[in-house]
Amino acid sequence: DNLENNRFRLHFQPIRDAEGEILHYEALVRMMDENGDLLYPAVFIPLAEKYNLMPEIDKLVLKNTLEILKQDKNLKVFMNLSGESLGRCELMEWIGSSIIASGIDPGQIGFEITETTAIRNLETAKEWIIKLKEAGCGFALDDFGVGFSSFSYLDTLSVDYLKIDGSFIKNLDSDTTKFTLVQAINTAAHTLGKKTIAEFVENEAVWRILHELKVDYGQGYYLGKPKPMEVQ
Numbered sequence: 001d002n003l004e005n006n007r008f009r010l011h012f013q014p015i016r017d018a019e020g021e022i023l024h025y026e027a028l029v030r031m032m033d034e035n036g037d038l039l040y041p042a043v044f045i046p047l048a049e050k051y052n053l054m055p056e057i058d059k060l061v062l063k064n065t066l067e068i069l070k071q072d073k074n075l076k077v078f079m080n081l082s083g084e085s086l087g088r089c090e091l092m093e094w095i096g097s098s099i100i101a102s103g104i105d106p107g108q109i110g111f112e113i114t115e116t117t118a119i120r121n122l123e124t125a126k127e128w129i130i131k132l133k134e135a136g137c138g139f140a141l142d143d144f145g146v147g148f149s150s151f152s153y154l155d156t157l158s159v160d161y162l163k164i165d166g167s168f169i170k171n172l173d174s175d176t177t178k179f180t181l182v183q184a185i186n187t188a189a190h191t192l193g194k195k196t197i198a199e200f201v202e203n204e205a206v207w208r209i210l211h212e213l214k215v216d217y218g219q220g221y222y223l224g225k226p227k228p229m230e231v232q
């Protein structure tokens with residue numbers, strides 16, 4: 001019932017380069033409750049996961065994103081994929097055929113899966129990253145570093161971007177341990193030929209340190225809050 005399209009909202013947050021130019025946007029899902037208040041993923045995703053509704057949410061995000069991309073050929077959007085969707089072959093194939101049917105340039109769309117999801121479903125993740133990249137779409141590994149498993153599997157995942165988890169970026173201006181960790185992650189990512197995106201860039205001091213560390217891109221409240229596309 002909560003999945004009715006009229007309850008469903010998408011916000012878009014920009015990812016910027018060091019000059020402030022927009023690389024692409026990330027689509028972030030919200031739900032409208034009975035009172036017209038917005039509900040955030042932290043509230044409804046645990047429930048949606050419990051009732052196996054994440055694939056339905058991911059499908060709605062793709063449908064709505066494709067409609068927006070059709071109207072602006074210069075727009076690029078990355079969307080999140082849940083682990084459950086990744087495990088459903090017919091859904092992943094539906095994603096591929098929907099992109100083709102929409103007539104958009106496949107380079108206008110990209111996908112994010114979390115590091116944790118990728119490790120948990122390594123073979124499936126590898127396979128779908130390759131297929132969607134062959135189709136021309138972008139790919140990012142989300143929330144990187146929290147699993148802190150190892151870098152060894154990273155070169156087996158052919159993602160374009162590695163998104164350094166927000167917990168390492170927040171307070172980067174006051175925490176030297178975090179500075180060292182971000183430096184290590186960034187160097188490893190670059191060595192493997194991946195571009196890096198820092199999440200949770202919340203102030204100018206952090207953004208400046210990220211330049212110093214040569215992190216490629218940033219995303220966060222300081223660089224632009226998630227908003228509906230029409231008011232960007």
Ligand code: C2E
Nearest residue numbers: 028029040041042061080081082200201202219220221226
């Ligand atoms: P994520 O993909 O890592 O998205 C980034 C989250 O960080 C978003 O939270 C965003 O609003 C928030 N954020 C952005 N900048 C800042 C900042 O400067 N400071 C802080 N503290 N937070 C910032 P949001 O929208 O609540 O989404 C939370 C998570 O829910 C996402 O994390 C993603 O894993 C999941 N999610 C969101 N939309 C979708 C979707 O359409 N499909 C799937 N499968 N998952 C989604």
Ligand code: MG
Nearest residue numbers: 026080112142
């Ligand atoms: Mg994401």
Ligand code: MG
Nearest residue numbers: 142143163199
């Ligand atoms: Mg993230």
